[in-house]
Amino acid sequence: MPTRSKFGARAGAAAKAKAKQKGTEVLRDWLTLTWFTDSTPLLGLRRSVWNWLLLVATAATGYLSGATMPLLIAGLLLLGGAVTVGRAMRVMPARRRFVEGLVEDTRQVAGHPRSTTAVRVPASSRIKVSRWGAKNRPLVMDVTFAKTAPAAPPLARGLLEKALDQVPSPYTESGGGWVYSTNPKTGQLRAEAVPAGDERLYQQREIAYLRSKFTDWFKLTPKHLTDGMYDLQVTDWATREHPTEGPVPVPAAIAFAFGSHNVAAQDTRDGIERACDAEYLRGIEWIYTWSDGTLEITGVDPDSIGAKRKRSARWVADLIAGQAKAARTKDSATSRVTGWQEEVHGDPWVPIAFTADFGSGAFTTGRDQRAVENVIDDAMTASTAGVVWAYEWTVGATTTVEARAFPSNHIAALRKLELKRLRSVVEQKFGGRRSDVDVEVISWEPCDDEAPVALPAQVRVRFGALDVSKAETKDAFEQHYDGLYTACDWHYDWRSAEGLVNLTAVPRLANAIAFPENGTPLFEEMVEKFREGKIYIGPQKGGGEFYWDLNKCAHGLIGGRTGAGKSCSLDIILFLTLWCSDVAEIIVCDPKRTDFTWTPEFPSVIRFAAGALEIVDAVGYVRQEMDRRQTILNKRGVRNLRYLRKLYAEHPEFEAEDGPAPKRLILFFDELANFWMKSDNEDIEAQKVTARTQMEELGQLARALEINMILAAQKPDKDRMSTQLKEMCEFRLCVGPVNEYTSKQILDTNHGTRFPEEGTPKGRAWATTSELGFRVVQVPYLPNSTEDAPWPASVAPRPAHPITGSKDRLRELLATQGYQQVMVPNSDGGREPRWVLTDEPIASARQPVLRVRIDKAASVSAAGPLPAPAAPAAATVGIAPVSEDEDDWDDPW
Numbered sequence: 078m079p080t081r082s083k084f085g086a087r088a089g090a091a092a093k094a095k096a097k098q099k100g101t102e103v104l105r106d107w108l109t110l111t112w113f114t115d116s117t118p119l120l121g122l123r124r125s126v127w128n129w130l131l132l133v134a135t136a137a138t139g140y141l142s143g144a145t146m147p148l149l150i151a152g153l154l155l156l157g158g159a160v161t162v163g164r165a166m167r168v169m170p171a172r173r174r175f176v177e178g179l180v181e182d183t184r185q186v187a188g189h190p191r192s193t194t195a196v197r198v199p200a201s202s203r204i205k206v207s208r209w210g211a212k213n214r215p216l217v218m219d220v221t222f223a224k225t226a227p228a229a230p231p232l233a234r235g236l237l238e239k240a241l242d243q244v245p246s247p248y249t250e251s252g253g254g255w256v257y258s259t260n261p262k263t264g265q266l267r268a269e270a271v272p273a274g275d276e277r278l279y280q281q282r283e284i285a286y287l288r289s290k291f292t293d294w295f296k297l298t299p300k301h302l303t304d305g306m307y308d309l310q311v312t313d314w315a316t317r318e319h320p321t322e323g324p325v326p327v328p329a330a331i332a333f334a335f336g337s338h339n340v341a342a343q344d345t346r347d348g349i350e351r352a353c354d355a356e357y358l359r360g361i362e363w364i365y366t367w368s369d370g371t372l373e374i375t376g377v378d379p380d381s382i383g384a385k386r387k388r389s390a391r392w393v394a395d396l397i398a399g400q401a402k403a404a405r406t407k408d409s410a411t412s413r414v415t416g417w418q419e420e421v422h423g424d425p426w427v428p429i430a431f432t433a434d435f436g437s438g439a440f441t442t443g444r445d446q447r448a449v450e451n452v453i454d455d456a457m458t459a460s461t462a463g464v465v466w467a468y469e470w471t472v473g474a475t476t477t478v479e480a481r482a483f484p485s486n487h488i489a490a491l492r493k494l495e496l497k498r499l500r501s502v503v504e505q506k507f508g509g510r511r512s513d514v515d516v517e518v519i520s521w522e523p524c525d526d527e528a529p530v531a532l533p534a535q536v537r538v539r540f541g542a543l544d545v546s547k548a549e550t551k552d553a554f555e556q557h558y559d560g561l562y563t564a565c566d567w568h569y570d571w572r573s574a575e576g577l578v579n580l581t582a583v584p585r586l587a588n589a590i591a592f593p594e595n596g597t598p599l600f601e602e603m604v605e606k607f608r609e610g611k612i613y614i615g616p617q618k619g620g621g622e623f624y625w626d627l628n629k630c631a632h633g634l635i636g637g638r639t640g641a642g643k644s645c646s647l648d649i650i651l652f653l654t655l656w657c658s659d660v661a662e663i664i665v666c667d668p669k670r671t672d673f674t675w676t677p678e679f680p681s682v683i684r685f686a687a688g689a690l691e692i693v694d695a696v697g698y699v700r701q702e703m704d705r706r707q708t709i710l711n712k713r714g715v716r717n718l719r720y721l722r723k724l725y726a727e728h729p730e731f732e733a734e735d736g737p738a739p740k741r742l743i744l745f746f747d748e749l750a751n752f753w754m755k756s757d758n759e760d761i762e763a764q765k766v767t768a769r770t771q772m773e774e775l776g777q778l779a780r781a782l783e784i785n786m787i788l789a790a791q792k793p794d795k796d797r798m799s800t801q802l803k804e805m806c807e808f809r810l811c812v813g814p815v816n817e818y819t820s821k822q823i824l825d826t827n828h829g830t831r832f833p834e835e836g837t838p839k840g841r842a843w844a845t846t847s848e849l850g851f852r853v854v855q856v857p858y859l860p861n862s863t864e865d866a867p868w869p870a871s872v873a874p875r876p877a878h879p880i881t882g883s884k885d886r887l888r889e890l891l892a893t894q895g896y897q898q899v900m901v902p903n904s905d906g907g908r909e910p911r912w913v914l915t916d917e918p919i920a921s922a923r924q925p926v927l928r929v930r931i932d933k934a935a936s937v938s939a940a941g942p943l944p945a946p947a948a949p950a951a952a953t954v955g956i957a958p959v960s961e962d963e964d965d966w967d968d969p970w
């Protein structure tokens with residue numbers, strides 16, 4: 078018996094094993110394909126379904142026919158088996174090769190591992206076709222990719238998809254293609270073959286396009302993609318009519334996850350939005366919503382409110398960015414619309430509020446801010462009429478502005494316009510190119526809601542580089558600003574060192590006011606101040622009372638056009654001097670002999686001089702008195718009368734030795750011009766020259782010696798008043814409107830011309846000292862005799878009661894001080910009243926005054942140098958009581 082060689086035995090075993098393996102494979106293929114996976118359609122059904130049906134039908138036929146046709150049944154089964162086995166042997170290896178080819182094609186992008194001798198990686202573990210279609214092409218397949226594969230990041234999935242797009246599907250020839258989805262559990266990519274026209278193909282295309290665009294817009298590198306968590310999902314689709322392709326799906330909502338990618342900067346976001354708007358045109362307006370790590374984009378109808386709002390917001394953003402760009406700000410500007418017009422009021426896409434952030438160090442000065450505001454105003458007004466934009470700036474780490482629109486009749490709008498007006502007028506006049514003038518309203522006057530009016534209550538003006546320490550600058554500003562308002566006056570609080578002025582609205586200066594009645598607080602105040610050497614002039618524009626401080630400005634010049642209230646102003650000064658007879662005495666020079674002939678009645682008037690020689694004499698007396706006072710000061714070694722009085726208080730023996738301390742002595746001179754008028758008498762002219770020199774000599778020492786000159790003149794020009802004399806007058810009062818020439822004569826400036834010719838109230842005056850600058854004052858009205866206020870109610874409120882005349886007040890005072898009135902003959906042959914001290918004080922002047930007649934003439938002009946007041950001198954003359962009916966002295970005289 079022949080034996081088989083060893084080799085032959087081994088080869089036989091190998092062939093057997095191979096045959097077995099092949100057999101097993103064929104059997105597995107047959108089972109799988111025939112009964113499960115043969116999805117190639119046949120007459121509308123899958124082949125595997127047909128196989129089951131045929132098997133069941135054959136078995137049923139065999140069962141029903143019993144043993145009658147066993148051969149036929151067996152034959153049929155055998156045939157079926159042979160056909161299906163043959164098909165499995167043909168199809169299955171082909172499918173395997175197909176998948177293997179596919180794995181090879183996608184190996185790089187999907188990161189498929191290669192088989193090694195140790196580890197076999199079957200192709201089906203990477204790409205699993207779950208359904209096959211006609212022509213043995215896959216219908217549905219799942220592709221597994223490695224975590225590190227280039228196509229692993231969701232946004233890079235396109236790489237794999239692109240590769241798979243090349244795989245023929247049953248629909249390839251008819252224009253179909255692949256659609257892809259991600260298995261959320263396994264992360265595998267599922268590809269599904271769909272016929273042409275399937276809307277998922279369009280969706281697929283959009284998604285692929287968007288992925289690549291988002292990669293561009295976010296400037297994503299492959300490294301970004303591998304490191305970050307970027308993903309794009311279209312969460313909602315809509316259908317739009319495509320011009321050539323008919324209705325096509327377009328994204329209605331896109332969610333783009335960008336993880337921790339830095340898009341915090343508004344302009345980065347802006348850039349992305351703008352790129353998307355420019356490059357992704359689908360006949361839709363995109364609305365962008367940024368949240369933590371995700372950008373949601375929703376498509377809306379371009380005519381919808383949302384779309385219009387978006388365009389408006391972008392317009393605002395462009396406007397703001399344009400400003401920042403023009404100013405070359407360090408950081409770029411961002412803006413956000415924070416409020417839209419309500420639909421009831423108009424178009425709901427019209428912005429009514431927005432905020433803008435210009436970054437650090439931008440627009441820090443008011444001037445720059447104003448420039449931005451003006452541009453925005455212009456732009457906004459063009460787009461939204463009927464509203465006014467108001468701005469609130471905050472300069473901190475960054476400069477931000479909050480802008481809000483208000484209806485033009487809203488108080489905020491009115492205030493804004495008012496502020497703008499103020500700024501522009503102030504800037505026009507004071508805002509040079511270098512100086513950064515800015516007006517800021519600190520507070521507004523409360524206003525009536527029904528009829529709102531924007532009136533600033535407190536304003537601050539900063540002058541930047543402009544030097545406001547100069548009086549002229551302040552004056553120019555005040556004049557300019559005063560002209561802006563008729564409803565109020567302004568109090569100016571200058572802070573020259575800080576380069577600013579704080580303004581406070583104050584009630585307008587009254588057009589006329591009555592001199593306060595005795596005993597009122599203001600009256601008491603002015604008397605008290607007079608005792609300190611301060612003469613009340615009147616309330617001043619901008620608030621407060623104007624006092625002329627004789628301790629600082631010893632002499633004064635009072636001028637003004639006739640009929641404007643000059644005499645009344647002088648009367649107030651005289652009245653206060655006469656009222657305070659314990660501290661002051663006065664010499665009245667009245668060359669015109671008109672307005673002040675009433676004064677000698679009162680004991681403080683130690684001399685009344687009218688004629689030229691009388692005046693020369695009076696001036697000479699003052700000059701002597703100055704020397705006398707200086708001698709006393711020298712003797713007692715003190716600097717001024719104040720110290721002398723103090724010394725006397727401490728050492729009454731000095732006073733006993735020297736006599737009473739001198740009182741303030743006022744040399745009152747009305748209409749100097751009349752005095753200087755040339756006469757033919759050369760002797761008198763020579764004396765006048767002496768008087769002038771003596772007056773000029775009073776200048777230097779008078780302050781310490783409390784000798785003051787009050788000079789009144791209508792036109793104090795050079796011919797009538799020497800320059801030296803005028804310069805000594807540091808206080809000036811110019812009553813009423815005057816022409817430029819006169820103004821310069823009185824005030825050295827043209828302030829006097831600022832009062833209008835028409836409508837300037839009586840008693841309105843410019844008062845000035847070098848210390849206080851120029852002030853508008855309203856001199857109160859003080860008549861000589863008690864009378865009703867002379868102005869109509871239309872000019873100013875009228876006091877309820879007549880204004881008590883100065884003479885009546887003084888008489889009442891003197892009566893209470895123990896004086897009595899007597900009548901003395903005067904140089905004109907008439908008689909005049911005088912007040913003399915008696916021993917018995919009279920309680921009230923309302924009680925009849927004891928009238929006396931002076932038998933011996935006590936002519937006013939006769940009085941020589943009088944160290945003591947006129948009254949005691951008068952008291953030495955013989956007096957006889959005047960009977961009631963004999964002399965009605967109260968009559969006007």
Ligand SMILES: Nc1ncnc2c1ncn2[C@@H]1O[C@H](COP(=O)(O)OP(=O)(O)OP(=O)(O)O)[C@@H](O)[C@H]1O
Nearest residue numbers: 589639640641642643644645839840856857858867
């Ligand atoms: N302070 C005042 N307030 C209101 N009215 C005044 C004031 N001063 C004067 N008046 C009115 O103006 C009139 C003229 O005033 P006043 O005589 O003082 O003017 P004047 O400038 O001194 O004129 P003149 O130089 O002719 O004396 C007064 O009779 C009075 O009606």
